[in-house]
Amino acid sequence: MNPDLPILILLGIVSVASALGLLLSRNAIYAALFLVLNFGVGAVIYLVLNAPFIAVVQVSVYAGAIMVLFLFVIMLLGAERLSPAENPPGTSFQRPLAIALGGVLLVLALYVLFARQPPTTAAALADSSPMAVGMSLFTTYVFPFEVVSILLLVAMVGAVVLTRNR
Numbered sequence: 001m002n003p004d005l006p007i008l009i010l011l012g013i014v015s016v017a018s019a020l021g022l023l024l025s026r027n028a029i030y031a032a033l034f035l036v037l038n039f040g041v042g043a044v045i046y047l048v049l050n051a052p053f054i055a056v057v058q059v060s061v062y063a064g065a066i067m068v069l070f071l072f073v074i075m076l077l078g079a080e081r082l083s084p085a086e087n088p089p090g091t092s093f094q095r096p097l098a099i100a101l102g103g104v105l106l107v108l109a110l111y112v113l114f115a116r117q118p119p120t121t122a123a124a125l126a127d128s129s130p131m132a133v134g135m136s137l138f139t140t141y142v143f144p145f146e147v148v149s150i151l152l153l154v155a156m157v158g159a160v161v162l163t164r165n166r
Helices: 005-024 028-048 052-077 094-114 122-126 130-139 142-164
Strands: none
Touching (some): 005 028, 052 130, 052 142
């Protein structure tokens, strides 16, 4: 048994609990703080998995810059609390869709957890230097990198459009 396994299981439990806190929180500030906790736990998981560069990027970019921006926007818009209207018109499909997509995500997570073997070669785990990560990101994984950047851009535009009418 890997000695890091109990630590990873504990970190996974904290991560899931913070994600549930994020989803179930009625206050946007508390939800953002749960997200910061989730990012921090993710960084610790990266450290345990011997990927210090990714852990530093996780803390500095996500827990630092992006969450400060989120908190600034939440406080600027005054959207700390959800409105008392539970289901605005035209949104009745969202809850069943979210439950279905959550089920799909759970099935995929279980598949990855139990059916897929972790990399066993030392070369797959050895080189986590910034240069190697950068070379891999801009050569092998350039298409997923661009897809994620477009996804983030769409999310930013969507957030602006959703909050424009308030």
